[in-house]
Amino acid sequence: MSEDSRKDHLRVLNKYNTILDQMDPMRPLGKVIQVSGQTxxxxxxxxxxxxxxxxxxxxxxQSIMTEVTGFRGHDLVLVALGPTTGIFPDSMVHATGQRMTIHVGNEMLGRILDGLGRPLDDGPPILTGNIFPAERNAPTPTARVPIHQPL
Known part of the structure; x- marks a missing residue:
């Protein structure tokens, strides 16, 4: 076996070792039944x-993040939070046990972000600041700090 072939084999094995390290063998899994657009x-x-x-x-x-938005009988209706390219019938579905959160802090100022708080510009990911649930009630207008200076 040539040195290049050996390196290719090691690269493939490392890829699968990384995937195995991320798996929780005791967590129940689901399987994809159907995909239509982002649903x-x-x-x-x-x-x-x-x-x-x-x-x-x-x-x-790779893993594609989704959010549970409903049920059809005992099946879950998920909405993909990114492209669905690469999902196939019987793809494994892992529950994270978490809800969507977003990092909020001064690092956001002047940045271009998508709806999930991920940078669309060439800057680094926003990983500092306070973490808030993405879905929460807005503060009442009387509880907000008045704006005295426009951005």
Whole structure:
């Protein structure tokens, strides 16, 4: 076996070791039943509630983040929070047990962000600041600090 071939084999093994390290063998999984646009129908995982974040495996070994938005019988209706390219029938679905959060802090000032708080500009990811749930009630107008100087 040539040195290049050995390196290719090691690269593939390292990729799968990384995937195995991220898996929780005791956590129940679901499977993709159907995909239509950004909507994914999944048979589980069980005990998953509306608003919970799930990760769906894709063909390239990456995970696509989704949010549970409803149920169809015992199946979950998920909305992909990114492109659905690479999702296939029977793709594994992992429940994270978490809801969507966003980092809020001064690092956001002057940045261009998507709806999930991820930078669209060439700057670094926003990882500091306070972490807030993405879905929460807005403060009442009387509880807000008045704006005295426009941006």
């Amino acid at each position: 994914i129908l999944s048979s589980g995982p069980p005990d998953t509630s509306i608003g919970q974040i799930c990760k769906v495996e894709s063909t390239d070994g």
